[in-house]
Amino acid sequence: MTLHFTQPEFERRKGRLLVEMAERKLDGLLMFQQESMYWLTGYDTFGFCFFQSLWLGADGRLALLTRSADLRQAQHTSLIEDIRIWTDRADATPQQQLRDMVAGLGGSGARIGVEYESYGLTAAAGKKLDAAFEGFATLEDASRLVDRLRAVKSPAEIIYVRQAGKLALSAREAAIATVGPDVDEGEVLAAMQGAIFQGGGDYPANEFIIGSGADALLCRYKSGRRKLDGEDQITLEWAGAYRRYHAAMMETVIVGPPRDRHLELFAAAKQALEACAHAMIPGKTAGDVFAAHAHVMDGHGLSAHRLAACGYSLGAKFTPSWMDPPMFYEANPWVLEPGMVLFAHMILMDSETETAMCLGRTFLIGVNGNECLTEAPLDLIVN
Numbered sequence: 001m002t003l004h005f006t007q008p009e010f011e012r013r014k015g016r017l018l019v020e021m022a023e024r025k026l027d028g029l030l031m032f033q034q035e036s037m038y039w040l041t042g043y044d045t046f047g048f049c050f051f052q053s054l055w056l057g058a059d060g061r062l063a064l065l066t067r068s069a070d071l072r073q074a075q076h077t078s079l080i081e082d083i084r085i086w087t088d089r090a091d092a093t094p095q096q097q098l099r100d101m102v103a104g105l106g107g108s109g110a111r112i113g114v115e116y117e118s119y120g121l122t123a124a125a126g127k128k129l130d131a132a133f134e135g136f137a138t139l140e141d142a143s144r145l146v147d148r149l150r151a152v153k154s155p156a157e158i159i160y161v162r163q164a165g166k167l168a169l170s171a172r173e174a175a176i177a178t179v180g181p182d183v184d185e186g187e188v189l190a191a192m193q194g195a196i197f198q199g200g201g202d203y204p205a206n207e208f209i210i211g212s213g214a215d216a217l218l219c220r221y222k223s224g225r226r227k228l229d230g231e232d233q234i235t236l237e238w239a240g241a242y243r244r245y246h247a248a249m250m251e252t253v254i255v256g257p258p259r260d261r262h263l264e265l266f267a268a269a270k271q272a273l274e275a276c277a278h279a280m281i282p283g284k285t286a287g288d289v290f291a292a293h294a295h296v297m298d299g300h301g302l303s304a305h306r307l308a309a310c311g312y313s314l315g316a317k318f319t320p321s322w323m324d325p326p327m328f329y330e331a332n333p334w335v336l337e338p339g340m341v342l343f344a345h346m347i348l349m350d351s352e353t354e355t356a357m358c359l360g361r362t363f364l365i366g367v368n369g370n371e372c373l374t375e376a377p378l379d380l381i382v383n
Contacts (some may be wrong), residue, residue: 002077003042004243009156010079013040014060016149021058027110028057028102029142032118034318036146037064038244043078045070046319048120051086051094057105065098095125095132102137113142119320147325150315152339157245158364161314161341163200165247165362165373167240170195172249172376175238179253179383181230185210192238202241205322209237209250216252216356217349219307231256235356237345240374244316248343249374250360253381261350265302265357266380269346272296273359273378276310276328276344280363280370286332289344293328302348311344314362340365341373 003010017040021029031037034048041054041062052066063082064074074083084101086094102112112133116126133139153161174191189210196202207221212234215222219237228234232255239248254262275292293310297303313324326334328344336342345360359378363370 001075002044003079004160005042005156007079009154010041012154013149014056017056017146018058018060020145020149021056021113024113024142024145025111026058026113026140026142028055028105028107029113029145030055030098030102030115031146032115032121033146034120035150035316035324036115037078038316038318039146039150041078041080043074043080044244045073045077047073048318051125052120053098054080055102055105055107057107059106061105063101063105065094065101093132095128098129099132099136107137110137112137112139113145114139115143115146116141117143144325151313151324151326152337153315153341154339157316158339158341160243160245161247161364162373163242164240164245167196167199167201167242168238168247168249168362168374169240169376170199171238171240172251175236175251176253176381176383179234179255180228181232181255182227184227185212185225185234188234188236192236196240199240200242202244204239204241204246205244205317205319209235211235214354217351217354219347219349228255233262233356235358237358237360239314239322241322244318246314246317246322247341247362247373248314248322248345248360249362249376250345250347250358251381252356252358253383255383258380258382259353259355261353261355262357262380264300265305265348265350265355266359268297268300268302269348269357269359270378272310272346273344273361276346277361277363277370277372280336280342280344280365282336282338282365282367284336286326286328286334286336287330289336289342290328290330290332293344293346294330297346297348305348305350307347310346311342311360314341314343336365338365338367342370
């Protein structure tokens with residue numbers, strides 16, 4: 001069996017979740033987020049793209065309904081002992097099998113929380129779930145219940161986050177050493193991901209963002225490659241991933257002499273990142289962090305070139321995204337606490353001049369302040 005945490009660690013997590021369930025008067029919880037299953041039991045798979053669910057009853061009993069392809073995955077990576085299999089066929093009814101499983105565990109007439117907001121539960125499957133449980137139990141949305149608990153990392157989790165930060169820095173060094181005139185974007189990606197794999201890291205929960213020239217203004221990965229010109233710009237957003245825990249970074253690297261607009265945007269991005277770091281302390285809200293970002297950007301006259309969000313929480317994540325709540329957007333009331341891991345990204349995209357400038361770091365919230373886990377000079381990188 002491959003478990004990345006000790007039995008007592010998992011028991012503490014279950015205890016915290018059972019307390020929250022009791023406060024919400026839930027008799028059980030049906031989890032569909034892979035992150036929840038991993039956090040609670042160690043279960044590690046990408047099989048959540050098919051229907052599967054983990055049950056936790058108020059009595060502490062766990063049971064997993066999944067496909068045959070994930071039976072050994074669950075046995076090998078988790079502490080789940082009760083594993084049920086639903087059969088692949090044209091008329092498969094896994095929702096009905098889930099109801100039968102819950103019935104056998106005493107769930108008839110129960111008040112059950114469901115992680116409806118989950119990549120692992122499509123809208124179609126959710127409708128079938130509701131239909132299967134109609135008249136059997138009361139279902140209520142409990143989508144953010146585990147997310148709230150996962151947001152504050154334990155000391156054991158922070159060990160892995162720190163290692164992810166080291167891997168992110170290794171990828172940064174590899175990128176800086178590779179970027180230059182006539183270099184293919186694929187070479188940069190290979191160097192960055194290679195550094196992470198060689199350091200014992202994992203695939204990230206979403207693709208690295210890479211774009212040069214006009215594509216440096218994109219905030220998403222797209223297929224296709226180009227070679228860098230003698231005077232160019234390349235935007236990179238990536239994350240070190242270790243035991244599924246992420247630490248992200250972001251940079252825009254200039255090839256050849258930077259334009260005046262690059263210098264102007266970098267000055268604003270650096271000042272905004274420093275302002276956000278100052279706001280990332282216990283008691284402040286996610287909205288406060290965004291306000292710090294917007295105040296600086298707008299003060300530089302860049303309101304039209306910034307985004308409506310400037311970061312988010314990080315943790316153990318699975319595809320298609322490494323983003324966790326809370327997100328930094330206007331007036332988000334989520335209060336920051338010690339143990340949270342937060343990524344702040346300053347993204348400036350001036351479409352009029354086709355100039356990009358991005359800067360991002362990952363921070364760990366402490367009792368009195370924060371610590372940058374991806375500490376690197378806040379200097380404009382020119383190759």
